[in-house]
Amino acid sequence: MRMDTVIIGGGLSGLTCGIALAKRGQRVAIVASGQSTLMFNGGSMELLGCVDGKTVTSPLQAMATLPQGHPYSKIGVDRIATLAERATQLLADTGISMTGSAAANHWRITPMGVAKPAWLTLSENFSIQDLDNLPCKRLALMCIRGFFDEPNGMLAHGLQQLGFEVDKIEFTTTDITALRRSPSEMRASSLAKHLGGNSALQRVADQINSLASHADIVLLPSVIGQSDDDGYRTLKTLVNKPLQLVATLPPSVAGMRMQTLMRHYFRMLGGNYLMGDSAVSGTFDGDRLTAITTAKLGDMPLKADNFVLAAGSFVSRGLVADYERIYEPVLGVDVDADTDRDRWTSFGVLQPQQYFRYGVATDQQLHCLRQGKPVANLHAIGSILSGHDAVKMGDGTGVSLLTALAVADSITAR
Numbered sequence: 001m002r003m004d005t006v007i008i009g010g011g012l013s014g015l016t017c018g019i020a021l022a023k024r025g026q027r028v029a030i031v032a033s034g035q036s037t038l039m040f041n042g043g044s045m046e047l048l049g050c051v052d053g054k055t056v057t058s059p060l061q062a063m064a065t066l067p068q069g070h071p072y073s074k075i076g077v078d079r080i081a082t083l084a085e086r087a088t089q090l091l092a093d094t095g096i097s098m099t100g101s102a103a104a105n106h107w108r109i110t111p112m113g114v115a116k117p118a119w120l121t122l123s124e125n126f127s128i129q130d131l132d133n134l135p136c137k138r139l140a141l142m143c144i145r146g147f148f149d150e151p152n153g154m155l156a157h158g159l160q161q162l163g164f165e166v167d168k169i170e171f172t173t174t175d176i177t178a179l180r181r182s183p184s185e186m187r188a189s190s191l192a193k194h195l196g197g198n199s200a201l202q203r204v205a206d207q208i209n210s211l212a213s214h215a216d217i218v219l220l221p222s223v224i225g226q227s228d229d230d231g232y233r234t235l236k237t238l239v240n241k242p243l244q245l246v247a248t249l250p251p252s253v254a255g256m257r258m259q260t261l262m263r264h265y266f267r268m269l270g271g272n273y274l275m276g277d278s279a280v281s282g283t284f285d286g287d288r289l290t291a292i293t294t295a296k297l298g299d300m301p302l303k304a305d306n307f308v309l310a311a312g313s314f315v316s317r318g319l320v321a322d323y324e325r326i327y328e329p330v331l332g333v334d335v336d337a338d339t340d341r342d343r344w345t346s347f348g349v350l351q352p353q354q355y356f357r358y359g360v361a362t363d364q365q366l367h368c369l370r371q372g373k374p375v376a377n378l379h380a381i382g383s384i385l386s387g388h389d390a391v392k393m394g395d396g397t398g399v400s401l402l403t404a405l406a407v408a409d410s411i412t413a414r
């Protein structure tokens, strides 16, 4: 099978790159072995949240202080604003409607009730523009009886610390009560399957309207809308007060929806999404990668003019650590990581962990290096890249989206 571009990994970065290339008429295949880390995403994208331990309010300004090895520095800080706008538009094209600006972070609320800087947040999710100027006083936090994926006490406490008056209101409906017969069904993804229909939504709305009439804003866990935001829109019209959703613990319904919408859009553009297949090895000819072999296609290698490595970090097995070393398992490209194992981690959960910054080594154009030399037609994008830290710097999703678009530009500029 011969394509213009083959992408290894179908998470946020692989799909973004695939969509951008398919939109420009390329024949693209994405090899996607499994779920991506979008499952952990409660509905926000982060561009840059923290530098040198200081919270970032203006990501575009703070970019200038990043080290040379950071993916944003490699893309070119002067391109970030334009790429960020294009990323927002690409998400909107797929049906993911988000608000926010690269010029100024807003605050997303985690399921634990912590306010974190964010670039974009789903329009339906509760977010705060300015912590010194809260959007309202009284919040009704609707707590679904028996629901596993929202630590309501911590969430309410966090919101109170921010200055809100929070009323925790437990509720159920006949649909939810029926589901509770099997406690394992009380997860966000299961509820989303059962609360989609208009009559089930009406019963949720009836509960909210009878119990939360005093609130300025009603907050409901994000358990609606696995495949689109129609359910939220319907519920909003049925509830008498402004209604917003709050992120739940993973797996997140919002994250699953983003993944599904992007995959559908990529396929609609003619892209080939090889779901459940894995790249296992590559064939090189000098400084070029000529083909990859996948687990399912076996002796039918995927050939292409260009390849993109978007296989994610350790969680997705784009990088692997054993007792001896950290390596990239499919193509054997170079990795930026300490060789001394003792330096990989620091003791203490809240300590910065060095391994978060490890990733594949690339040149300034994000070509992968192999034995120190760039592979001319192989780029890396997203969380497999070295030099950034999604946890400490809050730059994970931004790096995924922006490196994907920058690499799509390089590929189509040839």
Ligand SMILES: Cc1cc2nc3c(=O)[nH]c(=O)nc-3n(C[C@H](O)[C@H](O)[C@H](O)COP(=O)(O)OP(=O)(O)OC[C@H]3O[C@@H](n4cnc5c(N)ncnc54)[C@H](O)[C@@H]3O)c2cc1C
Pocket: 008, 009, 010, 011, 012, 013, 014, 031, 032, 033, 034, 035, 036, 037, 038, 040, 041, 045, 046, 047, 277, 278, 279, 280, 310, 311, 312, 313, 315, 316, 317, 318, 330, 381, 382, 383, 384, 390, 394, 395, 396, 397, 398, 400
């Ligand atoms: C627990 C957790 C929490 C996070 N929280 C945040 C956050 O709060 N804010 C933020 O901005 N970012 C966060 N991130 C980071 C964010 O999720 C990522 O930056 C971004 O979504 C990564 O996208 P990606 O496509 O690069 O990688 P991934 O999402 O990891 O996707 C890689 C894909 O490649 C597939 N793959 C791997 N190997 C192969 C192979 N050989 N063949 C085919 N497919 C393969 C994997 O199955 C996976 O689907 C978090 C990440 C984790 C793990």
